[in-house]
Amino acid sequence: MNRDYLQQQSTRLEQEYEALSVELYSALNAIRADSTEKEQPEKAINELLTLATHSAEPELRSKARRLEAIDAALCAIRLDLYGICTDCEEPIDKATLAQDPAQPRCHQCQSHSKYHHQRS
Numbered sequence: 254m255n256r257d258y259l260q261q262q263s264t265r266l267e268q269e270y271e272a273l274s275v276e277l278y279s280a281l282n283a284i285r286a287d288s289t290e291k292e293q294p295e296k297a298i299n300e301l302l303t304l305a306t307h308s309a310e311p312e313l314r315s316k317a318r319r320l321e322a323i324d325a326a327l328c329a330i331r332l333d334l335y336g337i338c339t340d341c342e343e344p345i346d347k348a349t350l351a352q353d354p355a356q357p358r359c360h361q362c363q364s365h366s367k368y369h370h371q372r373s
């Protein structure tokens with residue numbers, strides 16, 4: 254992976270991360286009646302994720318999962334493991350990563366994981 258490419262993917266991921274955390278923050282702030290403090294989204298991100306993951310709202314749960322996937326991808330970039338499939342450790346196709354920079358699995362493992370997901 255060259256540096257420019259990683260930088261570019263990282264920027265895309267950070268932008269999406271920021272947009273999603275702002276969305277989750279405002280959605281959950283409306284629900285969180287017990288809290289009056291005005292926190293910054295980035296400071297409350299773990300709490301947001303916990304709340305969103307346990308939310309009854311499917312849209313919030315899927316946004317929380319997306320945020321976690323983006324966070325994992327950003328972490329992989331820092332650890333120099335970006336573009337490596339988390340299941341089989343083979344390189345992930347660049348076209349797949351261009352379509353979704355947070356994709357943690359290669360094409361083959363994606364179909365495998367979808368299959369298991371649908372059955373469970």
Ligand SMILES: [Zn+2]
Pocket residue numbers: 338339340341342343358359360361362363
């Ligand atoms: Zn794989």
